[in-house]
Amino acid sequence: MMDVNSNKVDYIDANSLWMNEYTNWNDYNLFKLFPNLKIIDTVAFDYHASFNLPEIVKNNPQIKGLIGMDKLRKDGYLENIEMCAAEFNFDYKKVFRPDQLKQVCCFRFHTNDLPSFIEYFPNLKRLNIEPREESIVSDGVFYHGPNLSSLKILELGTNNFFEQFTGFHLMGFCPSLESAFFHCWTQYIYVDESIKNYNLRDLVIENTGLFSWSLLQRVLSKFPNLHHLGIRGIRKIKYSNLEELVKLLPELKILDLRKCKNVNHKSADFLSKYCIKENRSIVIYHNCENEPIEWPKLVNTREQIVYGFDFMKHCFYKTFNSLPVLMDE
Structure with missing residues (x-):
């Protein structure tokens, strides 16, 4: 959509449609x-009440x-939807069928x-969670539920300084x-280094600098086959720690330590x-x-x-707040 103050005419080409705020969308058979068309940002429809969004979604598989x-x-079941980014403050069991969603971004x-x-939704492939600050289970509450057996990408963010991150x-x-x-x-x-994850290849940790070197060692020991490691903002890593770090990770190929002060x-x-x-052979990026x-x-x-469902291309070199909402496979 064009800038709300723009008086320009509508513009269309093979890949995009730019519309003036005052254009009637019914003038176009979108x-x-x-x-x-595969993904819809429903916020755009707030300006155009003439469009029946539920009908559009249900009639375009x-x-x-x-x-x-x-x-x-x-509006009942949305049979064709596989990816959803939303604040899940509604009864999702009345909107989606069991095992329907493969990718979720939860605000x-x-x-x-x-x-x-x-x-x-046991077969999620990507899960991005931004918990409510007043009920942050990732801080101090332990997950005890079914395995996420199909999950390939997990992104979890919290700003709670005082509770335990789990x-x-x-x-x-x-x-x-x-x-x-x-x-x-x-x-x-919370770290239990006795539980290993041998499939993890890519890991980014953003922190205010409160990680100690010994804590980071315990964390990294859980992922012996890690290929790509990004660490942002941890001040207590020094070049004298690097040898021990790379010994912990014998498969490491990329080490991104930009924003680590020392x-x-x-x-x-x-x-x-x-x-x-x-x-x-290890590539290192530094300040x-x-x-x-x-x-x-x-x-x-x-x-x-x-x-593309590519974490290294779309996520590894970003901040948490810049991660994509949906990744179209």
Whole structure:
């Protein structure tokens, strides 16, 4: 949609339609123009009451994803939907059938309801949770529910400084998990290093710097086959810790320590010498004034929808608040 103050005429090409705020959408047959339309952001329909959104969704089976549920949560089963990003403050059992959703982004989710939610949607492939601050189960409440046997990507964020973060406990119920992103602003982290995840390849941890080095060691010891590690904001990592870190992770290929205050070019030089000595190849990104142009950039702008179920491409180099809402496979 064009800027609300724009007086420009509508514009359409092979891939997009830009409309003035005052255009009547009924002047266009959108689904004839875009027969492969797959994901709808329902917020856009707030401006155009003339469109019957429930009818559109139900009559166009190619639509697989929804962002927002305010216009749809009282209209019965949405049979074709597989991806949903919403505040799940409605009776989802009246909207979706069991095992229907494969990808969920939950805004302000009551995570104490997570066991029953997983029982209803046992085959989720991606789960992004932003808990309500007043009921943060990821902080201090342990998950005890069904396994998330199909889950490949887990993203969990919380800003609670004072409660215990139990996201690493939740990972123990995700035997197929390959990628994880945690935003946990606390020093109280529950870790059971006896439970290993051998499938995890990609891990990003955002923290305010309250992680100790010994705590980080315990966390990383859980993922012996990790290939890509991003750590943001942990001040207590020094270049002298790097040798022990890479020894913990014998399969490590990428180590992104940008935003870690004490990691600089000395760290990269040390790691380079270590890799030559041990016949290993590890790329390290670190804080520097003139960052090489070939380095992937850390991104803090959100793309609502991305194409391809690729954590390294769409998530690894972003902040938690910039992660995509839906990933169109």
